[in-house]
Amino acid sequence: MTEIEKTLDNKSVRPTAMRILIYKFMAGKQNAVALTDIENAFEKAERTTLYRTLKTFEEKGIVHQIDDGTNISKFALCEPGCNCEIDQDLHLHFHCSQCDKTVCLTEHKIPHINLPAGYIAEDANLVIKGICDSCSDH
């Protein structure tokens, strides 16, 4: 049993061939991926399968969905120990307007925000747009 198989198994997700492939693909990327990205990465990939795989992964806390403002859902693997299902890992995300890549900044948590009376916060999403470190010649 490989590491990936163990990881999926731990999260009660049956490690099928396709799921392992998708997991590997995402693990090899530094940035968040869209459904279409995965679709294009594999010649023989069924959009529906990918869609449902990502949904399963998300429900089981293997990936988290990211809304980077492009109106296209992105996904990224959760860090080990991430508890984003229960909103305990609200890190921010960065979307580069040049290379169009979205990355997790897992070390940067979303600061606590005081809301007006009557408002109850349950989740938060903070996306910074700009130029990423790869695109800025630093």
Added chain:
Amino acid sequence: MTEIEKTLDNKSVRPTAMRILIYKFMAGKQNAVALTDIENAFEKAERTTLYRTLKTFEEKGIVHQIDDGTNISKFALCEPGCNCEIDQDLHLHFHCSQCDKTVCLTEHKIPHINLPAGYIAEDANLVIKGICDSCSDH
């Protein structure tokens, strides 16, 4: 010349009948609206016209686009004196998971975020999800 006509004129937008209607509609709402919301509000409304009107409004700084995480673009009138075109009015937005409405919290600015080396921030989007004041029985 009405107030609305003056407002549009000040922003170099010709105050046509449709534009005035759309402006009035948005001004009467407390929450941000989607293209479809406007479409449904008027029996005789052409989606394309609304689409391009909102785009014009946005370019001229009359409305700002909001990404609330639903993957449906919302729009809200800019406050008087708002300079969101040049990213000077980065207030946060609240999306209610119960009534599905998105509102501007114009008094609550997005806090400054320190980014890793190489990252250059140009824009920011902070959306809090939860229960709004109307839906919570406060």
Added chain:
DNA sequence: AGAGATCGTGCAACAGAAGTGCATTTAATG
């Protein structure tokens, strides 16, 4: 190992939002 249940995958089709091209109408300007 075999029967039955459950889960995953593939195919087709649909819904909704966003966007474009072009013809026509409307408004501004002299």
Added chain:
DNA sequence: CATTAAATGCACTTCTGTTGCACGATCTCT
């Protein structure tokens, strides 16, 4: 009024997300 530019309406396309259903694979339990 004639000319020109801007706004609108209509048709059509693309893309993402989503669901239904049938088939195949896998697990369980005897």
